[in-house]
Amino acid sequence: MPSTPTARPRRYLMCEPRFYDVRYAINPWMSADTPVDHARALAQWQSLVDTYRSLGHAVEMLEPVPDLPDMVFAANGAVVVDGRVLGSRFHAAQRRPESVAHHAWFKAAGFDVREPESVCEGEGDLVPVGRFLLAGTGFRTSEAAHQEAQEYLGVPTVTLRLVDPYFYHLDTALFALDDENVAYYPGAFSPGSREVLQRLYPDAILADREDALAFGLNSVSDGRHVIVSPGATGLIAQLAARGFEPVPVDLSEFHKSGGSAKCCTQEVRSA
Numbered sequence: 334m335p336s337t338p339t340a341r342p343r344r345y346l347m348c349e350p351r352f353y354d355v356r357y358a359i360n361p362w363m364s365a366d367t368p369v370d371h372a373r374a375l376a377q378w379q380s381l382v383d384t385y386r387s388l389g390h391a392v393e394m395l396e397p398v399p400d401l402p403d404m405v406f407a408a409n410g411a412v413v414v415d416g417r418v419l420g421s422r423f424h425a426a427q428r429r430p431e432s433v434a435h436h437a438w439f440k441a442a443g444f445d446v447r448e449p450e451s452v453c454e455g456e457g458d459l460v461p462v463g464r465f466l467l468a469g470t471g472f473r474t475s476e477a478a479h480q481e482a483q484e485y486l487g488v489p490t491v492t493l494r495l496v497d498p499y500f501y502h503l504d505t506a507l508f509a510l511d512d513e514n515v516a517y518y519p520g521a522f523s524p525g526s527r528e529v530l531q532r533l534y535p536d537a538i539l540a541d542r543e544d545a546l547a548f549g550l551n552s553v554s555d556g557r558h559v560i561v562s563p564g565a566t567g568l569i570a571q572l573a574a575r576g577f578e579p580v581p582v583d584l585s586e587f588h589k590s591g592g593s594a595k596c597c598t599q600e601v602r603s604a
């Protein structure tokens with residue numbers, strides 16, 4: 334029987350959506366003519382920050398850069414395991430300059446940063462779960478980057494193939510509940526990858542397509558509290574039934590760009 338869900342204080346890096354917008358379309362959620370309500374986006378993001386802080390987590394800020402409308406999605410800039418930072422190399426040209434800002438932030442904060450040679454979108458596709466690094470590919474991060482991650486971070490890296498363009502990053506289809514278990518939407522993965530997940534996590538929470546489309550899998554868990562999209566009602570019920578505390582935070586303005594809570598949150602895992 335799994336033990337009672339227990340929170341661990343976390344250190345998060347976030348980026349204020351001062352220049353957030355949907356100006357290009359690099360995933361099926363985005364349409365350059367969808368207007369963003371900027372005041373609402375800012376308020377939703379601020380409530381995410383306030384929620385983390387009220388739960389006792391540290392939130393640090395990356396300074397936003399004009400003309401980088403996706404920079405609010407701080408998860409994509411790097412992945413940090415045991416104080417080792419693997420930077421990013423974005424698939425889309427529009428996002429490439431974001432890597433520079435992340436690199437500079439980590440350097441200034443005293444970390445060594447390794448720049449990947451292949452396309453690598455940070456925690457968007459590289460999800461640390463206890464002793465493994467789950468690594469998505471198919472739309473953004475390349476398999477070569479999974480190898481780079483394993484070699485640099487020294488963590489067994491498990492390649493998972495994404496097959497549905499609505500779930501183009503691993504963190505739109507799966508999140509870590511704690512160091513031992515995950516929640517995911519099986520339909521986002523190839524048959525072989527589904528089997529891998531089933532072997533590694535026989536007790537996983539399985540979400541349906543409706544909850545996945547509501548960005549339910551783009552959640553952030555501290556081991557007990559799960560920041561979750563309020564539209565993912567089935568998943569919320571399953572989390573509660575397992576003893577987790579769902580904390581709904583509405584980030585609907587960011588869904589227009591294909592992101593939600595996890596995309597806005599980079600976890601800085603110390604050594």
Ligand code: ARG
Nearest residue numbers: 360406408457502590592596
């Ligand atoms: N518009 C952004 C993109 O397509 C959204 C990124 C969402 N981030 C994430 N971690 N899934 O790149």
